Amino acid sequence: MPGFLGYSSSIAFFFMLYFVVVVVVKKWSIPCPLPHNITILSDAFQISNSSDSDCTPKLFIISSKSGFAIPTMAFSFLCHTTVLPIYCELDRPSKARMQNITNVSISLSFTIYLISALFGYLSFYAHVDSELLLGYDAFMPRDIMVMVVRLAILLSVLLTVPLIHFPARKAVVLMLLGNRPFSWLIHIITTLTILSVVLLLALFVPDIRNVFGVVGSTTSTCLLFVYPGIFYLKIHPGPLRSFDSIGAVLLVVSGFIMGIISFSIIVNAWINDS
Incomplete structure (x- = not known):
C-alpha cells in the first residue's frame, strides 16, 4: 500500500488533470480576435485584440521573456x-519499481504540461500571462469552472507541499544541527520556519515567474545538469576521454552556460522593467 506521499500525490494529480481539462475546454470560449472597439481590462494585463494577426500561432517567439522559459x-x-x-x-x-514510478510520473507530468501550455497559448496567444489562470479574469471573472479549478490548484499545491517539505526540512536540520537525536521542538520550529518563508514569498513576490526563473536558472540547472555530471566524473573509473565522460563534461558545461545566460536575461529584464 502506498504511504501518505503516494495518496497526496495521486489526489493532486487528479486536480491538475481537471485543470488541463478546463484549459482545453475554455480555449473555445475565448474569442480571437475580439470584436472591434472592445478593450478588456484586468489586473493581470490589458488586451485589445482587433486583428487576425494576433490570433496566428507562432512556433518561436524570442523576447526578454524567453530567459524565463528554460529555467x-x-x-x-x-x-x-x-x-x-x-x-x-x-x-x-x-x-x-522506483524507476518505473519515475518514468510514469515524468511522462504524465510532461503530458499535462504540454497540453496545458499548448491550449493556454492557443487561448491567449501573445497575451498569455505568466500565471495562466489570471488570463481568464479578463474574459470570464465569475465562471464556475475557472473558480473551481482555482480551488483545485490550491488543493493540489497543498497536497504536494509534503513532497518538497520533507526533504527540505531534513536537509536544513542536517546542515545546521548534524546527526543529533530527534527533537519535536526542532522539528516543529524548522517546519514553521520553512512554511513561513514560503508563505512570505507567495504573498510579496508579485510574479511567480520570477521565482521559477531564479530558482530554475540557479538551483535547478545545478541539480539537473551540473551536479549529475560532476558526480559521474567523480565516481566513474573510466578515462576522461571516454564517450560517457565526454557526455558528462558536456552536461556540466551546458548546465553552466544555460544557467548563466538565463539568469543574466532575467536580471536584465528586471532592470528594464524597473
Whole structure:
C-alpha cells in the first residue's frame, strides 16, 4: 500500500488533470480576435485584440521573456528531492519499481504540461500571462469552472507541499544541527520556519515567474545538469576521454552556460522593467 506521499500525490494529480481539462475546454470560449472597439481590462494585463494577426500561432517567439522559459521548464521537472521519500514509502522498495514510478510520473507530468501550455497559448496567444489562470479574469471573472479549478490548484499545491517539505526540512536540520537525536521542538520550529518563508514569498513576490526563473536558472540547472555530471566524473573509473565522460563534461558545461545566460536575461529584464 502506498504511504501518505503516494495518496497526496495521486489526489493532486487528479486536480491538475481537471485543470488541463478546463484549459482545453475554455480555449473555445475565448474569442480571437475580439470584436472591434472592445478593450478588456484586468489586473493581470490589458488586451485589445482587433486583428487576425494576433490570433496566428507562432512556433518561436524570442523576447526578454524567453530567459524565463528554460529555467521554468527545468524547475518543473526537478523531482530529485522527492525520490528518496517516495522510495521509503514503497511497499516493496526496489530500484526497478522506483524507476518505473519515475518514468510514469515524468511522462504524465510532461503530458499535462504540454497540453496545458499548448491550449493556454492557443487561448491567449501573445497575451498569455505568466500565471495562466489570471488570463481568464479578463474574459470570464465569475465562471464556475475557472473558480473551481482555482480551488483545485490550491488543493493540489497543498497536497504536494509534503513532497518538497520533507526533504527540505531534513536537509536544513542536517546542515545546521548534524546527526543529533530527534527533537519535536526542532522539528516543529524548522517546519514553521520553512512554511513561513514560503508563505512570505507567495504573498510579496508579485510574479511567480520570477521565482521559477531564479530558482530554475540557479538551483535547478545545478541539480539537473551540473551536479549529475560532476558526480559521474567523480565516481566513474573510466578515462576522461571516454564517450560517457565526454557526455558528462558536456552536461556540466551546458548546465553552466544555460544557467548563466538565463539568469543574466532575467536580471536584465528586471532592470528594464524597473
